[in-house]
Amino acid sequence: xKSAYRKLVLGSVMALAAVSMSASAYSxxxxxYRTSKTGLIDRPSNLPPIDTGEGGGGGTGGDNTGGDNGGDxxxxxxxxxQVPSPFGLTVGSFMELPLLKIGDVSGVSYRxxxxxxxxxxxxxxxxxxxxxxxxxxxxxxxxxxxxxKGETVLAVDSVSKTLRAPLVxxxxxxxxxxxxLDPFPTTGITxxxxxxxSASLQWSMNGAPDWLDVISGTSGTAHLAIKAGHxxxxxxxxxxxxxxxxxxxxxxxxxxxxxxxxxALSCETGPVGTACxxxxxxxxxxxxxxxxxxxxxxxxxxxxxxxxxxxxxxxSQDDGEPNTxxxxxxxxxxxxxxxxxxxxxxxxxxxxxxxxxxxxFRSGVGNFMAxxxxxxxxxxxxxxxxxxxxxxxxxxxxxxxxxxVRCVRH
Numbered sequence: 551x552k553s554a555y556r557k558l559v560l561g562s563v564m565a566l567a568a569v570s571m572s573a574s575a576y577s578x579x580x581x582x583y584r585t586s587k588t589g590l591i592d593r594p595s596n597l598p599p600i601d602t603g604e605g606g607g608g609g610t611g612g613d614n615t616g617g618d619n620g621g622d623x624x625x626x627x628x629x630x631x632q633v634p635s636p637f638g639l640t641v642g643s644f645m646e647l648p649l650l651k652i653g654d655v656s657g658v659s660y661r662x663x664x665x666x667x668x669x670x671x672x673x674x675x676x677x678x679x680x681x682x683x684x685x686x687x688x689x690x691x692x693x694x695x696x697x698x699k700g701e702t703v704l705a706v707d708s709v710s711k712t713l714r715a716p717l718v719x720x721x722x723x724x725x726x727x728x729x730x731l732d733p734f735p736t737t738g739i740t741x742x743x744x745x746x747x748s749a750s751l752q753w754s755m756n757g758a759p760d761w762l763d764v765i766s767g768t769s770g771t772a773h774l775a776i777k778a779g780h781x782x783x784x785x786x787x788x789x790x791x792x793x794x795x796x797x798x799x800x801x802x803x804x805x806x807x808x809x810x811x812x813x814a815l816s817c818e819t820g821p822v823g824t825a826c827x828x829x830x831x832x833x834x835x836x837x838x839x840x841x842x843x844x845x846x847x848x849x850x851x852x853x854x855x856x857x858x859x860x861x862x863x864x865x866s867q868d869d870g871e872p873n874t875x876x877x878x879x880x881x882x883x884x885x886x887x888x889x890x891x892x893x894x895x896x897x898x899x900x901x902x903x904x905x906x907x908x909x910x911f912r913s914g915v916g917n918f919m920a921x922x923x924x925x926x927x928x929x930x931x932x933x934x935x936x937x938x939x940x941x942x943x944x945x946x947x948x949x950x951x952x953x954x955v956r957c958v959r960h
Contacts, residue, residue, distance in 0.1 A: 625654050631650075631679065637799060638746075638747065638798025638800050639713045640713070641685075641686075642716065645671075646678060651677065658704060659697070659698055660673050660674075660677035660695055665694055667691060668691050669689075670685070683713050690710065691711050694709075712747075714745060714747060714798070717745045718743060718745050719804040720742060723738055725807050726809045727812065740771055741764075743802065747796040747797055750796045751772075752795050753794050754794075756792075758790045760777075761782055761783055762777065772794070782811055789809075790806060790807055829847060834909045836869070837868070838867075838868035845910040850891045850955040853922075854925065856901075863929065865929060867928050868906070869903050888901050889901040889927055892957035900927070901955065902927065902957075902958040906926075907936075911956075921941050923948070923954065934947040935947065
């Protein structure tokens, strides 16, 4: 009768424990336990045989009542290392895993199991495992706890984990200034990490517009992109920082970087520096006519003579288009190499008059040379042509020589 009563009590305890464990956030534990009648369930083969307590050494019969007096009945105990989910072992990070005990714990002690490998961790008096892991990153740990009484091992449980370095975001995107009509940049927008479990990283952003996404890459990387189903929209300058978490709960945050998305600027109405679809850049208005002037963003390749010896043909100081046309009408056009080079870009391009060249050169945009000279299409009464001295920005009339050419258009 006593054995049947103990079976009923233990069964109730085990059922309640099972409900408790299934409702908790703990996982990856295995149970080894025994009962007074049915023996061991999933007990490791290397543990001692079970004493079922059927008839004790000091008892009076075989009804198991003597087992209590003789002390040879098995002690009922189950243990489980409680592992939260997620959980990861991290180099230099203190950890503690409590031990769940179900059954009779009287006189029971706890120690590391014979197959344990867990440098820096210890098993406490309560069976909890705690400490600072001290092995090198990527070491395989086997956390094993053994419950024993005297010379008898009552229960064992173990958990295996890979020790990882702390998760760190060590590379972030450059500061980004993006025009929403342009393709989204493909360089300077990548973040990188080291440590943690790089295969299971999940990324997030703080401060980003709702159309911007961070996409997980390979080997702990991520990059920014326009979110699927969204379009870029104007975004004033803001600070963004990235966060990453791996599958075992390690987290990291990046320093901030700035981001802005500019509205499309009209080539016809934008400020100085506004780029046009054909590659021209707005450099300012003609100081005489008020017409907007657009310059090429680079010099023509090489240096050129303004003329091969024909002087005094073009005379306008504020509009190089008729100057260039007049040069082109003199046969052959190659007699005016600088003007002819601009016409090769297209019929709308011309060698600027001196006022236009001054406007372009002094605009602060267009990547003009810091030394040398630039030709204009304006001639002087002394049969020379005006040029700009790059080093000083001053205007000077000079005879035929090879200098830089920067073409413009209206």
